[in-house]
Ligand SMILES: Cc1cc2nc3c(=O)[nH]c(=O)nc-3n(C[C@H](O)[C@H](O)[C@H](O)COP(=O)(O)OP(=O)(O)OC[C@H]3O[C@@H](n4cnc5c(N)ncnc54)[C@H](O)[C@@H]3O)c2cc1C
């Protein structure tokens with residue numbers, strides 16, 4: 061804490077976003093390049109270095125936040141990078157994508173805006189790359205043990221990096237043609253440019269991790285064969301089985317799942333295709349689902365040139381302040397948040413059917429109707445109360461030529477046959493069952509990330525990857541010095 065009064069003298073200042081008019085004309089990250097570094101040390105100085113830093117507990121990785129705030133306030137980037145990488149394999153991912161539960165738990169947030177912890181993390185990660193403080197760290201010696209990691213999302217990547225660095229020979233099997241999981245084909249470029257991913261994968265290759273793409277285990281490679289070839293298997297296949305909307309008219313053309321739509325937009329950015337076959341250009345778009353996946357569809361549709369975009373949220377609009385009775389500090393509250401995509405939709409007035417920021421709250425879809433060619437044309441909705449009961453007289457129809465369903469995910473995809481071939485047991489809710497050591501019922505087979513935890517966040521995925529690596533290392537060698545930030549049973553802080 062270079063300045064003990066920093067929290068009293070310096071107001072919170074976030075990394076500014078580029079003007080809406082400019083950023084919706086490209087797919088680059090929404091932030092002003094180079095505008096974080098000049099402000100971040102003063103912002104880090106707002107940290108009070110509390111005796112009990114609740115931000116530690118709120119971060120699933122246990123990031124050493126006050127320590128690196130102090131180092132950043134003194135501009136000691138090398139030590140800050142070391143302390144950050146001690147707990148987080150991929151801070152440039154979380155520094156851009158994390159909803160920052162740490163900031164909700166910041167002690168300063170009790171009566172003032174929290175420290176910009178996520179921005180500080182991002183600045184350290186970016187400086188570390190610029191100044192050469194994130195070199196490959198190959199192991200000194202090999203253990204002679206082999207591990208196959210199935211799935212290359214943040215869970216699989218974190219597990220693979222930890223196990224490779226511990227000396228094991230690790231191969232990552234990925235069914236897509238590129239590495240990254242939802243970081244690659246779910247999350248849009250404007251939230252995190254894929255160059256961030258490439259750079260980390262390059263570091264991992266240099267450390268010795270092997271990658272095999274277009275390799276669906278269960279379909280292209282037998283799961284039993286893989287099990288016989290490797291000393292341990294880590295299933296990190298995500299939770300991509302999407303939820304459906306069973307209402308009349310669902311069969312009409314033009315209604316798609318978010319994860320059918322977003323990967324195509326990402327493929328345009330990758331240069332694989334010129335335009336998306338599901339492009340929103342010139343269409344009235346309705347997104348069903350009020351979460352982050354829906355917001356990603358919103359930002360994508362705006363950039364594709366939609367005629368209008370409306371996002372339906374079944375929940376009532378949350379308040380601006382946390383409810384101290386149900387969601388007291390330091391828990392992560394459900395409050396009204398304006399994401400970059402909502403800001404864009406609001407400023408551009410792309411949502412004639414909805415409120416200023418494109419969202420229609422407390423709205424439930426009743427049915428779709430279409431034209432004579434079987435294409436969707438209208439979405440019929442009704443307002444609902446807190447128990448989802450329709451409010452009489454509130455039914456109406458809004459134009460809908462492209463409907464995107466963003467209703468969440470129920471568990472791992474079972475179509476590849478991986479789970480069946482291995483005989484892995486599932487929980488009643490569809491996720492992979494595991495014990496306190498991340499082990500499934502099948503000897504030598506472990507499960508981590510969204511596949512076992514259920515739909516979650518990048519920060520939890522990295523924490524899962526680090527923790528399962530420690531468990532596998534322990535099983536292979538009898539003990540482990542790898543850190544395990546979470547247990548399979550840990551959950552976000554609640555009241
Ligand atoms: C659209 C969208 C936006 C999101 N935005 C955010 C955000 O901004 N911030 C945030 O914190 N979280 C976000 N999330 C959640 C976050 O992306 C996930 O929690 C996280 O990616 C889970 O990581 P994972 O490694 O467990 O799974 P995934 O990222 O889903 O990766 C699993 C990988 O396994 C591969 N795979 C599956 N089956 C097989 C098989 N049989 N053989 C080989 N490979 C296989 C898949 O192709 C995939 O690459 C978002 C999710 C979505 C859908």
Ligand code: SF4
Pocket residue numbers: 118119120121123125154155158159160161162163177178181519
């Ligand atoms: S990973 Fe997320 S919760 Fe942890 S310090 Fe970074 S922004 Fe905060």
